[in-house]
Amino acid sequence: MIIYNNIWLANLLIREEAQKARKAEAISINEQKEIEDKHPVGFYSPNIFIRIGLFILTCIIVSFSIGLLMLMVSDTNVIDKWGFSFFVGILTYIALELMVRKSNHFKSGVDDALMWISGGLVLTAFIILQADVSNNFPYSRISFFLCLLALFYAVRFTDMLMTAIGLLALIATIFFVWKDLFSWGMATMPFLMMIVCSGIYFLSKRSIGKKASLYYTSCLYVVQIVSLLVLYLAGNYYVVQSLSPASEGIYNSAEPAPVPFGFFFWAWTILIPFIYLGLGIKNKDVIILRTGLILVAAAAFTFRNYYHLMPIEGALSIVGIILLGICYMVMKYLKTPKHGFTYEDLEDGNFMDKLKVESLIVSETFSGTQPQGENTRFGGGDFGGGGASGNF
Amino acid sequence: MNIELFKKLFEEGSISEESFEKVKNASRTTLFSLHWEVKTLLYLGVMLLSSGLGILIYKNIDTIGHQVILLIIAAISGGCFFYCLKNKKPFSKELIKSPNSFFDYILLLGCLSFLSFVGYLQFQYTVFGTNYGMATFIPMVALFYIAYEFDHLGILAMGITNLAIWMGVSVTPKQLLLNADFNSQTVIYTYLFLGLLLLLAAYLSVYFNFKKHFRFTYQHFGVHLSFISLLAGYFFYYDSAFSFLFMVALFALAFYIYKDAMKHQSFYFLLLVVIYTYIAISTLVVRGLFAMKDDASITLSFMYFIASAIGIIFLLINLNKKIKAV
Structure with a gap:
């Protein structure tokens, strides 16, 4: 099923392990070199910059080719038929297969672009076809088709993003089917979603490290992240309330109806992120730990949406101070590694470091904070209500 | 690390017994790093605190409490700088590794609150x-x-960014794209001047060996600014022959950045040069094709894009090989 040369994929994994061992200074450079010589990899996978460039250029080529094709057949009125996008989609897919098989492209940007374009075109064809067949938009059929399509790409090209899309489409399919199947479908939806997501999570957790899933390790990590996130959202108070049948119709009213078993969902909203954090620390599992960190923020936003304990600026400042305090304490505590935890960055010279991403993010987000900037040069602005001193 | 794998490698004779022992030891004592988690939290903390303080000022600017707020902000800023001065390492022309990330972000917080403080002073008291x-x-x-x-x-x-504000333009790439008002001569020339100035700063940092690692940041802003403003200048004077001067300048700049990227083995700047030059050449070609006023010009320009993009792909692949060989 997998399109790539299995031996090369295996060799790639061996090389990665050797690289890790080299970084840990367990093996010497010569040994690493010897391992690489013995395990050749023939893939063409350039660095991230070239990959981005190749991606953009492939998109240009494909879109102008499609445009040229459209120009040629513009008189015959076939452009808006589903067959046209299906045909072009299949052509792109064939190009993709050829590029991967003949030129050994492996995550090179060219294959990424072809994959997304062909998938998108085939999906478009299916949607046009479905819209022709019936009047109500068949969400469940489309999401099911999308799920199959994305999973096909994910399995064949071991692509992480396709895995995420396939999984989300699968969950959406279950959602739509269950909703229409029973009159009480929506009422039981949170619990069904919780069961489904935890099932998927444990399944993916168990399959990591198995021989059959050796080349899909990164895809399985994505599955874990997505299922953990949806598992939380299934019981999040805000999500449940927006989707609950009681608030249907009065969705936009000021006072949404309270949710039955509200206590349970509130407990879920607040506690699950911390349970994730605890599990992540206990099992030293990066994925669940980081998901938990993100979800703490989600819990805070949900809580603030319902209860306004203090004005926003006070909350921001206090949370900011607390975060800085926590960081200070963690760093102090981990000055020398304890219980297998360290603060030191173990991966030196990674991609983020090379591009100095951190400094760019800082300048991107903080550069707007000087209120005097725009007002001084370009005049005019009515900054800050009553205090205006007449100079503006 | 996968012990089974290294056992096999050891039996194959790829690694020595000593190394195999080391691998076994290393895999037993793997540490779990919280580096990026803590860093993200630090970033969030500084961001939340500084924006919270910003809103606090904004809301209370006309109440009696504003002197208190001013004092608090000054105290925060002063406290941060005091902490940093106490923990800082002596100045050097080379790269100084900061004591830890907490130091970095406290310094950032100090600067942000300093900026708020100055802004507030200017606004309230017009110092x-x-x-x-x-x-x-x-x-x-x-x-x-x-x-x-x-x-x-x-x-x-x-x-x-502040230099750009002082010169009257805003410089982060996001804002460049969002409020792209290139319809005035002064803005274009200011951008261009700033871009070239930054490129010069990048060059001088290396030439005088003074904080060499700052080169990337200068170069990053400089390259984007200069190329975008040259392209904008070309479109601004589109109808006059003057526009071609901008194109000539762009190609000259591209050549310089290309040489520089090759020298420093920087894939990032290589990609930027290729993309910006490709945009420039394409605008010229499309202009030429449409100047023919022929029905075939659309088809021809489509064909041009297909062929040229394929060409650029091969160019990129070759340049990639070449830069690795340098």
Whole structure:
């Protein structure tokens, strides 16, 4: 099923392990070199910059080719038929297969672009076809088709993003089917979603490290992240309330109806992120730990949406101070590694470091904070209500 | 690390017994790093605190409490700088590794609250009078000084942004794309001047061996600014022959950046040069094709894009090989 040369994929994994061992200074450079010589990899996978460039250029080529094709057949009125996008989609897919098989492209940007374009075109064809067949938009059929399509790409090209899309489409399919199947479908939806997501999570957790899933390790990590996130959202108070049948119709009213078993969902909203954090620390599992960190923020936003304990600026400042305090304490505590935890960055010279991403993010987000900037040069602005001193 | 794998490698004879022992030891004592988690939290903390303080000022600017707020902000800023001065390493022309990330972010917080403080002073008391240039010039100089003194790339980038504000333009790539008002001559020339100035700063950093690692930040802003403003200049003077001067300048600049990227083995700048040059050449070609006023010009330009993009792909692949060989 997998399109790539299995031996090369295996060799790639061996090389990665050797690289890790080299970084840990367990093996010497010569040994690493010897391992690489013995395990050749023939893939063409350039660095991230070239990959981005190749991606953009492939998109240009494909879109102008499609445009040229459209120009040629513009008189015959076939452009808006589903067959046209299906045909072009299949052509792109064939190009993709050829590029991967003949030129050994492996995550090179060219294959990424072809994959997304062909998938998108085939999906478009299916949607046009479905819209022709019936009047109500068949969400469940489309999401099911999308799920199959994305999973096909994910399995064949071991692509992480396709895995995420396939999984989300699968969950959406279950959602739509269950909703229409029973009159009480929506009422039981949170619990069904919780069961489904935890099932998927444990399944993916168990399959990591198995021989059959050796080349899909990164895809399985994505599955874990997505299922953990949806598992939380299934019981999040805000999500449940927006989707609950009681608030249907009065969705936009000021006072949404309270949710039955509200206590349970509130407990879920607040506690699950911390349970994730605890599990992540206990099992030293990066994925669940980081998901938990993100979800703490989600819990805070949900809580603030319902209860306004203090004005926003006070909350921001206090949370900011607390975060800085926590960081200070963690760093102090981990000055020398304890219980297998360290603060030191173990991966030196990674991609983020090379591009100095951190400094760019800082300048991107903080550069707007000087209120005097725009007002001084370009005049005019009515900054800050009553205090205006007449100079503006 | 996968012990089974290394056992096999050891039996194959790829690694020595000593190395195999080391691998076994290393895999037993793997540490779990919280580095990026803590860093993200630090970033969030600084961001939340500084925006919280910003809103606090904004809301209370006309109440009696504003002197208290001013004092609090001054205290925070002063406290941060005091902490940083106490923990800082002596100045050096080379890269200084900061003591830890907490130091970096506290310094950032200090700078942000300093900026708020200056802004507030100017707004409430108009300390700098109506001389607004001064009100932006002083924070800018302070930022550059702090960036060099404490060796902080984030603050350097903020300083560059402030330099742009002082010159009357905004510089981060996002804002460049969002409020792209290139319809005035002055804006284009200011951008261009700033871009070239930054490129010069990048060059001089290396030439004088003074904070060599700042080169990337200068170059990053400089390259984007210069190319975008040259392209904007070309479109601004589209109808006059003057526009081709911008194109010539663009190609000259592209050649310089290309040589520079090859010298420093930088894939990022190589990609930028290729993309910006490709845009420039394509606009020229399309202009030429449409000047023919022929029905075939659309088809021809489509074909041009297909063929040229394939060509650029091969060019990129070859350049990639070449830069690795340097």
